[in-house]
Amino acid sequence: MSIPFTHTHGDRRYSGRSNLDRVERADGAPLVIALHGGTYTSEYFDIPGYSLLDRATERGIPVIALDRPNYVDSSPLESEDSIILANAAVLGDAIGSIWEQYGEASPGIVLLGHSIGGAVATAIAASAPSWPLLGLATSGCLVRVPQESRGAWESLPPIPMIDLPVPMKDQVMFGPAGTFADDMPAASHPSNTLVPKVELLDITGGWIGRRAEMCAQVDVPVYHRQGEFDALWVTDQGEVEQYRAGFTAAPTVDIELQLGSGHCIDFHSPSAEFQQGQLDFAREVAKAAVA
Template identity: 55%
Template structure:
């Protein structure tokens, strides 16, 4: 599968400051429309230390898998990444991301949503936290459902202490060996071309994100998840080193979506934090796309 995504830029007004808000990214190019009359418009939100290229690595591309099904995907660079305007973190940079992207996605829906059943949002890691916060805000645009990976409820002491000890500078470049050790599972869970292939979408990360996800977010994740009222697909890699990860934690995380009509949550065996980049990645992406299409069908049946 060779990625054929095209660059994407959207300019808007920051709802918090009224300043210019530019969001970059990439979108796929479905060659033929899907068999269904309407399909979802998928928005993909990456995690920390990666750009939107996370969703378009050759052989691991969510955008290309979706294009083969005739499903449009727009992968956004979150605020502060690539060409996207940073946001002031305020109380929580994750919630600030959610507010800005809720506004942007609403405009993208107006521009690109014609003929689609609604919006489905896929988020990984910190992008998954942002995704749940977007859903919890119950946006005015038609949100069909969400899929998150790399998010749970509790962080091990080791990663939290390491991130708390980072130098007090705006952007952090994580050393390659350190990053690979927490993003990937054992060598047998991924191809020999990984993690090297994933480094094409590496970038620096706002320090505020690492502090927030390991501290503030943990204190509010259950209350945020409880406000999500759309279907939820949740997956967690068995060998995720950034979260306390076991079947019980995955089940507890799924159970925290107390207002969601459907919750499909479980561990993904034989995969690390970035499930997409492991042997299990194709199955993850196909299950996310299938769930999105199911949500689209459910929406059509209800109208």
């Protein structure tokens, strides 16, 4: 399990969780910064039995999972344009100050993001940050959403923060029966929270329009897995190939379907395989950086 993490940069505060108190850093291990998706908190990465932070600790990899703006105790954020790009701007700056404080002997940072957090991480990577970015690992974001998705989000009540009913959320976040263990989806519920409505509208609208531009500006190695039964995106091999083709400047691109999983791969039966793959990627790009 993790410990609470707090960080202040300028007039903005960030909450989250980390394994910094118990990880014995392996030589050459990167610092991983993890960004959760919409409707989840940073606890997404630390559900018992499905914890990325626990697996990273076993591998000697330090991880800081941040609560994005508007979540838990992180400062609120508004934007008249893209809330995803606004997230990327303030988080990119915050990660720079986190690097100065916690980077220590690490060769650099690997950004890891799920769903909307994956879009935010991609936008940060596309911005050519001043701190040493080694790689980008994402999941749960692709090229197109089902036609009915944006209409469904637009029809939600006209209030800033949306509390999705748990049965509705579980239906779209999880794959069919047999793709997750008996303790799920219930085990994931402690990480549930409200979501800014503007995020739901941006990921299904504005982000899709700028996705190709953002991906084309990423110039670090990319690792992405998309759940085979992801109900929030149009998901098939053709869509995966189109997504892969967008990373024209990345030196390596490893993008595949994750078989036997819905949107939240971390909570499905392939969780261990998936997270170990992300951590393998993090170690590999860190090793390459010091070679």
